[in-house]
Amino acid sequence: MWMSSRAGAVPGSVFALMDAAKGRARARGLPIIDLSIGSSDQSPPETVLEALREATRDPLTYRYPLFSDTAPLREAAATYLLRRFGIKVDPETEVLPLIGAQEGLAHLLLAVTDPGDTLLLPDPGYPPYLGAAAVAGLKTVPLPLLPERGFLPDLETLPEDLRPRALLLNYPNNPTSAVASVAFFEEAAAWCRRRGTLLIHDHPYAELTFGDYRAPSALEAGLNGVVELHSLSKTHHMGGFRVGFAAGDAGALAALARVKGAVDFHAYLGIQRAATLALSLPDAVGRAGTAVFQARRDALVPALRELGWEVQWPQASMYAWARVPGLTDSVAYAVHAAEECGVVVSPGRAFGERGEGFVRFALVQPPEVLLEAAKRLAGVEIGAAVFRGG
Numbered sequence: 001m002w003m004s005s006r007a008g009a010v011p012g013s014v015f016a017l018m019d020a021a022k023g024r025a026r027a028r029g030l031p032i033i034d035l036s037i038g039s040s041d042q043s044p045p046e047t048v049l050e051a052l053r054e055a056t057r058d059p060l061t062y063r064y065p066l067f068s069d070t071a072p073l074r075e076a077a078a079t080y081l082l083r084r085f086g087i088k089v090d091p092e093t094e095v096l097p098l099i100g101a102q103e104g105l106a107h108l109l110l111a112v113t114d115p116g117d118t119l120l121l122p123d124p125g126y127p128p129y130l131g132a133a134a135v136a137g138l139k140t141v142p143l144p145l146l147p148e149r150g151f152l153p154d155l156e157t158l159p160e161d162l163r164p165r166a167l168l169l170n171y172p173n174n175p176t177s178a179v180a181s182v183a184f185f186e187e188a189a190a191w192c193r194r195r196g197t198l199l200i201h202d203h204p205y206a207e208l209t210f211g212d213y214r215a216p217s218a219l220e221a222g223l224n225g226v227v228e229l230h231s232l233s234k235t236h237h238m239g240g241f242r243v244g245f246a247a248g249d250a251g252a253l254a255a256l257a258r259v260k261g262a263v264d265f266h267a268y269l270g271i272q273r274a275a276t277l278a279l280s281l282p283d284a285v286g287r288a289g290t291a292v293f294q295a296r297r298d299a300l301v302p303a304l305r306e307l308g309w310e311v312q313w314p315q316a317s318m319y320a321w322a323r324v325p326g327l328t329d330s331v332a333y334a335v336h337a338a339e340e341c342g343v344v345v346s347p348g349r350a351f352g353e354r355g356e357g358f359v360r361f362a363l364v365q366p367p368e369v370l371l372e373a374a375k376r377l378a379g380v381e382i383g384a385a386v387f388r389g390g
């Protein structure tokens with residue numbers, strides 16, 4: 001009765017289904033290995049935690065934070081963008097703190113689009129993108145990310161008359177773990193500028209990169225018509241803190257600030273202080289957790305390839321995206337695997353039609369547990385599962 005058409009249009013999540021399967025496996029006494037959720041199991045740097053503890057003892061942090069109170073975080077974000085990517089932004093007009101990239105995207109879509117506008121978005125892609133688009137009343141056009149193109153979209157083959165209001169990209173990518181070059185972002189930004197489209201780049205994995213690989217920023221293609229969403233959730237293991245920032249086109253950020261002004265009062269000042277410190281840390285400290293995820297990748301990917309599964313070697317992100325030969329119903333398979341052997345993975349279909357045939361592993365357990373998961377999955381028949389619903 002009280003469900004708006006906007007709320008009703010938000011797609012349901014397959015993760016509830018997986019949760020139920022997990023419950024059934026647990027009831028059977030199976031020890032669960034849950035690799036379905038991409039939430040870092042590492043701790044933020046100790047100095048960052050200390051900054052937050054300290055802030056809670058400062059009564060000045062107890063009041064509502066105003067825009068002017070966000071200046072230190074905006075300045076730290078601007079300094080980070082300059083240090084890390086060589087991008088110059090004005091902290092007054094070209095940076096805006098967020099309560100996480102997810103909050104930022106949902107409100108950015110409300111701020112820069114009108115109901116009925118078109119959003120071009122990756123398929124497969126992070127599932128909440130569709131929910132955010134539904135809340136904003138947008139028409140979505142899926143942009144296929146195919147393994148043969150390294151999971152990068154082919155914008156040039158899109159119809160000439162397609163003029164989306166916004167194009168949403170995300171590299172390093174969830175779920176595929178693919179990465180993109182500066183040249184790719186330059187082409188995407190040029191394509192967007194030709195078509196009057198805002199380029200939105202969701203960049204929560206900016207620092208979760210392995211070895212010598214460093215992810216570029218879409219803002220390297222210029223700030224005009226580009227907004228990038230940064231997050232401390234993955235890069236500094238601060239998912240529960242709910243903090244990030246948007247940077248880029250001043251007009252789009254002014255619109256976002258208006259919407260946010262009606263919705264929130266910025267993050268708690270203590271969280272802002274912690275995030276300000278996190279962004280100011282030297283790279284070696286800020287990237288401390290990445291070696292952990294790299295070691296997990298090094299363990300899991302060869303083990304999956306041993307099973308005959310096709311996995312591109314992730315250079316970044318916290319996922320392995322595996323194409324499973326013979327798999328035609330990834331949801332049924334994931335439910336069946338959870339119930340049969342207690343290993344919980346995300347079915348590729350949960351990320352879009354182009355995700356069918358794949359499963360996603362979140363690298364959120366130690367290497368030996370990941371190897372155990374691969375061993376258990378080896379005993380689960382592909383295609384034996386028939387999804388019975390529920």
Ligand SMILES: Cc1ncc(COP(=O)(O)O)c(C=O)c1O
Nearest residue numbers: 038100101102126174231233244
């Ligand atoms: C692609 C992508 N965007 C956004 C988020 C959420 O980021 P935040 O915690 O900053 O809201 C995630 C989390 O998994 C993600 O994978």
